[in-house]
Amino acid sequence: DQQVKQNSPSLSVQEGRISILNCDYTNSMFDYFLWYKKYPAEGPTFLISISSIKDKNEDGRFTVFLNKSAKHLSLHIVPSQPGDSAVYFCAASDRNYQLIWGAGTKLIIKP
Amino acid sequence: DAGVIQSPRHEVTEMGQEVTLRCKPISGHNSLFWYRQTMMRGLELLIYFNNNVPIDDSGMPEDRFSAKMPNASFSTLKIQPSEPRDSAVYFCASSSSSRGAYEQYFGPGTRLTVT
Numbered sequence: 001d002q003q004v005k006q007n008s009p010s011l012s013v014q015e016g017r018i019s020i021l022n023c024d025y026t027n028s029m030f031d032y033f034l035w036y037k038k039y040p041a042e043g044p045t046f047l048i049s050i051s052s053i054k055d056k057n058e059d060g061r062f063t064v065f066l067n068k069s070a071k072h073l074s075l076h077i078v079p080s081q082p083g084d085s086a087v088y089f090c091a092a093s094d095r096n097y098q099l100i101w102g103a104g105t106k107l108i109i110k111p
Numbered sequence: 112d113a114g115v116i117q118s119p120r121h122e123v124t125e126m127g128q129e130v131t132l133r134c135k136p137i138s139g140h141n142s143l144f145w146y147r148q149t150m151m152r153g154l155e156l157l158i159y160f161n162n163n164v165p166i167d168d169s170g171m172p173e174d175r176f177s178a179k180m181p182n183a184s185f186s187t188l189k190i191q192p193s194e195p196r197d198s199a200v201y202f203c204a205s206s207s208s209s210r211g212a213y214e215q216y217f218g219p220g221t222r223l224t225v226t
Contacts, residue, residue, distance in 0.1 A: 032213050043115070043202050043217030044154075089154070093213055098167070101154045 003027045004092050006102035014110050019077040021105050023090030026071065030092040034099065035064060035075045038087045047088075048075070077107075085109045113137075115218035117203050123224045129191040132221045135184055136205030144215060145178055145188050146202040154202075160186065172197075193225045 005024045013019045023033075031052040036044035050057040050064045050073065057064050063076045077084055090102040116135040124130055136143050145157040158168040160180045168178070175194070180186040190197055200222050204215040 034213065041219070043204070043219050046214050046216065049214065098156060098159065099213075099215065103153045 002103075003030075004090055004100045004102040006088075006090055006105045008105050009103070010106040010108065012108045012110060013080050015082060016079045019075075019080045019084065019107055019109070021075040021077075021088050021090075021107065023073050023075075023102055024071060025073075025092050025100075027092070027094060027100070028071070029094040030100075032093045033064070033066060033073050034091045034093075035062075036089040036091060038089065038104070044089055080107075080109045082109050082111060115203055115205055115216055117201075117218035117221050119221060120219060121222045121224075123226065124193055125226055126194055127192045128225075129189065130193045130197075130223060130225075132188040132201050132203075132223070134186045134188070134203030134218060136186070136203070137207075137216055138184070140205035140207040140216070141183070142206040142215075143180060143186050144204040144206070145186070146204065146217075147199045148202060148220070149199045157188070190223075193223075195225045198223055198225050 003026050034049040035047045037047045038044040048059050048062050048064050050066050055066050061077055066073045085108050087104045087106050089104045091099040093099050118133045141162050143160040146154050147157055148154045157170045158178045159166050163180045176190055178188045200220045202217050202220045204217045206215045
């Protein structure tokens with residue numbers, strides 16, 4: 001039973017264009033959502049988060065959108081840069097200690 | 112800050128041997144997590160410590176796995192005896208959020224290969 005789903009295993013985007021990574025969840029008790037970025041041979045690094053009381057959070061080139069009615073969130077990267085090539089994980093929490101993780105989406109930025 | 116430190120970075124061992132993975136969390140963080148990442152199952156939480164006390168070990172696969180946190184700056188994950196199916200990357204993460212472990216900071220991981 002996957003409570004957090006990232007349905008696209010990979011995504012290829014041209015450098016300079018917008019990258020949109022999607023995440024769906026099933027548990028309406030989730031109240032905090034995070035995006036992590038992972039390079040090969042490294043641990044995941046925290047990227048950006050959003051509380052369920054908001055529908056948008058922006059940090060530089062990264063924006064996360066939350067649609068609670070659709071139980072959907074997305075990460076927008078504008079403009080995409082070669083260094084953005086990585087695996088992106090969506091994670092959610094229900095006020096507990098545990099993060100529920102998606103399977104990840106591999107983003108490839110083409111020069 | 113040095114971040115979360117894990118050792119060793121790579122471990123190759125034979126089936127049946129004991130394996131000990133080590134973690135030093137970020138100073139001041141009071142929550143520590145051990146994860147395992149495999150191709151088949153993705154990122155799985157094995158155990159969670161808060162203030163050095165194990166809170167939830169329901170993710171530990173079986174009795175062959177054990178974890179300790181003797182003080183705020185050190186934790187170990189031990190597998191005895193190891194099996195080939197234990198081959199994976201093991202991550203340690205720490206957090207300081209008082210409301211929960213929302214923003215976790217990960218170490219570089221230990222790649223374990225059991226032959």
